[in-house]
Every structure is written in structure tokens, then in C-alpha cells.
Amino acid sequence: MNLPEAFINKYQKLLGDEFDEFLASFNNPVNHGFRVNPLKNQLPTDLDLTHPTPFSKWGYYGNVKGKSLNHQSGAVYSQEPSAMMVGEVAAPKPGQTVLDLCAAPGGKTTHLASFMQQEGLLVTNEIMGKRAKVLVENVERFGIKNALILNETPESIATSFPNFFDVVLVDAPCSGEGMFRKDPDAISYWSEEYPIKCADRQRTILKEAVKAIKPGGNLVYSTCTFAPEEDEQMIAWLLETYPQFEVVSIDKPAGVEDGRPEWANGNEELKKTARLFPHKVAGEGHFIAKLHLTEAIFPNKEVKKQRDSLTKEQRGYLNDFISEYLPGCPQSDFITFGDQVYVLNSETPDLNHLKVKRPGLQFGVFKKNRFEPSYALALTLNKESFSHCIEIDKEQWAKIVHGDTIKVENAEKYKGWVLLVCENQSVSFGKLVGETVKNYFPKGLRFAI
Numbered sequence: 001m002n003l004p005e006a007f008i009n010k011y012q013k014l015l016g017d018e019f020d021e022f023l024a025s026f027n028n029p030v031n032h033g034f035r036v037n038p039l040k041n042q043l044p045t046d047l048d049l050t051h052p053t054p055f056s057k058w059g060y061y062g063n064v065k066g067k068s069l070n071h072q073s074g075a076v077y078s079q080e081p082s083a084m085m086v087g088e089v090a091a092p093k094p095g096q097t098v099l100d101l102c103a104a105p106g107g108k109t110t111h112l113a114s115f116m117q118q119e120g121l122l123v124t125n126e127i128m129g130k131r132a133k134v135l136v137e138n139v140e141r142f143g144i145k146n147a148l149i150l151n152e153t154p155e156s157i158a159t160s161f162p163n164f165f166d167v168v169l170v171d172a173p174c175s176g177e178g179m180f181r182k183d184p185d186a187i188s189y190w191s192e193e194y195p196i197k198c199a200d201r202q203r204t205i206l207k208e209a210v211k212a213i214k215p216g217g218n219l220v221y222s223t224c225t226f227a228p229e230e231d232e233q234m235i236a237w238l239l240e241t242y243p244q245f246e247v248v249s250i251d252k253p254a255g256v257e258d259g260r261p262e263w264a265n266g267n268e269e270l271k272k273t274a275r276l277f278p279h280k281v282a283g284e285g286h287f288i289a290k291l292h293l294t295e296a297i298f299p300n301k302e303v304k305k306q307r308d309s310l311t312k313e314q315r316g317y318l319n320d321f322i323s324e325y326l327p328g329c330p331q332s333d334f335i336t337f338g339d340q341v342y343v344l345n346s347e348t349p350d351l352n353h354l355k356v357k358r359p360g361l362q363f364g365v366f367k368k369n370r371f372e373p374s375y376a377l378a379l380t381l382n383k384e385s386f387s388h389c390i391e392i393d394k395e396q397w398a399k400i401v402h403g404d405t406i407k408v409e410n411a412e413k414y415k416g417w418v419l420l421v422c423e424n425q426s427v428s429f430g431k432l433v434g435e436t437v438k439n440y441f442p443k444g445l446r447f448a449i
């Protein structure tokens with residue numbers, strides 16, 4: 001691998017005797033990984049689950065194809081193995097308020113949701129419009145019901161959510177040195193000054209992120225770079241600027257190292273942070289810090305709640321659908337954006353002035369005199385929660401994701417919405433007319449096997 005000379009010189013000085021081993025690791029193969037989805041009631045099929053990663057209880061080494069049932073149904077999420085440690089350090093509890101500030105494509109968001117078990121509010125935000133779209137797709141595929149998805153700046157998040165979250169994750173945009181082996185293109189962006197520029201941006205993001213943490217809450221900061229400017233030095237700056245934070249010790253699996261105080265201001269507390277080096281663990285380079293906010297930094301402001309916004313007529317259509325198809329579904333509040341209807345989480349603040357991609361789980365859409373359930377809803381359900389399910393085989397699944405209609409034999413004498421289930425994973429809604437299942441797999445997501 002062709003690494004920049006300035007990069008080599010920098011780490012030769014910093015790492016000393018360790019440097020040769022570090023450099024050699026760039027020629028080793030990349031480790032691939034995936035996490036299984038505990039929000040689905042079924043483990044994936046056809047996947048080797050005999051090589052767990054040490055970084056997450058849901059993590060395994062191995063490769064998952066994008067055009068596979070396991071990926072499409074959200075049974076798994078492909079993630080670089082050492083990146084799995086970030087969610088594990090954050091480990092939010094069900095019922096908490098959680099912010100993933102720099103979230104796309106959604107690796108950490110789906111991991112945080114795995115801990116939350118659909119309870120509490122997960123605000124997941126991505127500043128770049130195109131990347132926010134991918135975040136939506138991944139949140140929906142994973143079957144997350146409690147996410148509010150935003151496409152905002154950290155400033156506006158801080159304004160709308162003052163002292164609000166129990167857990168804030170800043171998985172910061174960084175110089176990406178830890179990903180050089182996995183994504184050699186990242187090398188072309190690198191220069192000696194790049195980590196310093198990235199550190200400036202990270203400070204700007206963190207100055208906003210701290211405003212959104214509740215006293216008693218935790219901040220998790222992570223990067224995928226080795227650069228001390230973006231890692232230990234960033235935490236040293238944070239502790240000097242906001243003495244209300246204390247560093248929380250991170251449990252480290254074998255090979256994960258302590259942060260290096262000598263690469264910052266010598267503050268021994270920095271040893272509690274974690275460094276993942278590719279010559280020490282089977283994964284790429286990462287840095288993780290966890291900080292506890294002991295008392296408020298900023299005065300408290302009241303946050304207005306978002307209200308249910310269904311008309312009586314819309315409520316009627318929804319109740320009809322729920323009583324026919326979702327008998328055990330608990331009573332929820334809903335919010336409409338145009339014709340689209342979303343489940344409203346009780347913690348959701350007033351959404352005015354925010355660029356909202358999804359105010360909650362997309363439930364469906366009102367069309368003239370009827371209600372049509374969404375693909376996102378289908379992926380949160382299982383055979384037990386929907387009244388009409390049809391089991392399809394892999395061949396039929398391939399037709400569904402391609403956008404074709406399928407025929408089912410011995411369909412019950414029944415017309416209407418059906419949840420299509422393949423190998424115990426919900427894959428889409430369809431509509432049964434005679435023996436034909438009309439395809440409702442979203443046009444924008446269709447693919448050929």
C-alpha cells in the first residue's frame with residue numbers, strides 16, 4: 001500500500017518500536033463483519049455464526065451480500081468489525097433519549113436501536129442530504145420503530161434539543177486514517193494538515209453536541225483515525241473547556257489499547273479512552289471516548305412537544321386497518337406530513353424549523369378513501385403481529401424484490417393486504433387478488449438477483 005511519506009514519518013515518531021508492526025498491518029487483508037438484528041424475532045439463515053467478534057454481542061466476522069434476503073429483510077447489518085465497539089460503549093437503555101448526530105449510513109444508529117428495543121426516542125441525524133436518504137433506508141430495513149430521522153446541522157439540533165438526551169453519540173467526520181486499508185481512496189484526501197482541519201470541524205460539532213446532553217447523560221465520541229489531534233487531543237480540549245465532564249473508563253476486549261495521554265496534554269484520564277489499532281485487533285483503526293456530564297453546562301429551556309395531527313376521518317381509516325390487520329397493536333399517536341402518516345413518539349419535540357426525513361415510523365399513506373400500509377411498517381412486523389401472512393420461497397422473493405407479481409397456490413378465500421414472509425423474515429406487503437399477489441415492494445429499492 002502506497003502511504004504518504006508524511007504519514008509514515010509521523011507514525012514512526014509516535015509509535016517508535018511498534019511502528020514496523022503497524023506499517024506491516026496495512027498489507028494484511030481487511031476483516032469484514034456483520035451484526036445480527038435483535039429487533040427481528042428470527043436469526044438470519046445461511047450465515048456462518050461461528051466467528052463472533054470480540055466487539056459486540058451481535059457481531060460476527062464474515063461477508064453479507066447486498067442483494068441477499070438477509071440484507072433486504074434487515075436481518076443483519078454489514079459493519080466493519082472494530083466499528084462495532086462504538087455502539088457497545090454507548091449502550092443506551094430502552095426508554096432513553098438518544099442522539100446519533102453524524103449518523104449516515106446508519107451503522108451506529110442500527111446498533112443503538114438494538115440496545116433500545118424500540119423503547120425511548122432515537123434521534124438520528126445526517127447533515128448531507130444524499131447520505132440522509134441512505135440513513136432512512138437502513139433505519140427502515142432494520143425495522144426501527146422509535147427513530148426520528150433528521151437532515152440537520154449540529155447547531156439546529158442543539159437549538160431544538162437543549163439538555164435533552166441521555167446519550168449523545170458523535171461519530172465524527174475525520175481524516176479516516178484507520179480506513180486506509182479498507183478504502184485506499186481515503187489516502188488521496190490526506191495531507192499533513194488534514195487532521196488539523198478535521199479537528200477544527202470536530203470542535204465545532206462538539207461545541208453544539210454538548211448543548212444537547214442532559215446533566216447526568218453521556219457523550220460518546222469516536223473517530224476512525226489514528227491522528228492524536230482528532231483523538232486524545234480532542235478529549236483533552238473538551239475536558240479543559242467543559243470541566244463538567246468526567247471520563248468514563250471503557251471496558252476493553254483483548255488487543256484494544258488505552259488512549260495515550262502522552263499524545264495529548266499528559267492527562268492520565270485519557271487512558272480510560274480506547275484505541276483500536278489494526279496490528280493489535282482483527283479490525284480497522286478506531287478511537288472511542290466516553291464522557292459523563294456531571295452537571296448542566298447550559299441553562300435549561302422548555303421543549304414543546306409535537307402533537308397528534310390526524311383528522312377524525314383519517315383516524316377512522318387507520319382504526320379500520322389496525323383492527324383488521326394488527327389486532328395486538330398498542331394505541332399510538334400519529335402525525336401526518338401531506339398524505340403520509342407516521343407513528344408519533346411521545347418524546348418527540350415540536351418539529352417546526354427542522355428538516356425532517358422521518359418524524360417516526362412511516363405507517364402508510366392515505367389515498368382517496370383508503371389507507372395503504374408502508375414498506376417500513378412491513379419490516380417492523382412478524383408472522384405473529386400481522387393477521388394475514390403468506391410464506392414465499394426464495395424464488396418468489398427474488399420476483400418480489402424485482403417488482404414482479406407472484407401467484408400463490410391454495411391462497412385462502414381472502415382479498416386484501418398480506419405480509420410476505422420468506423424464511424421467517426418479513427420482506428414486504430403485497431395485496432392478494434385471487435391467487436395473484438400484487439407487488440408493493442418500493443420501486444426505488446427494486447433489484448435483480
Ligand SMILES: C[S@@+](CC[C@H](N)C(=O)[O-])C[C@H]1O[C@@H](n2cnc3c(N)ncnc32)[C@H](O)[C@@H]1O
Binds near residue numbers: 102131154173205
Ligand atoms: C464517520 S461518518 C458517520 C458514520 C456513521 N455514524 C455510521 O456508523 O454509519 C461521519 C458523518 O458526519 C457527517 N458530517 C460531515 N460534516 C459534518 C458536520 N459539519 N456536522 C455534522 N456531521 C457532519 C458526514 O456526512 C458523515 O456521514
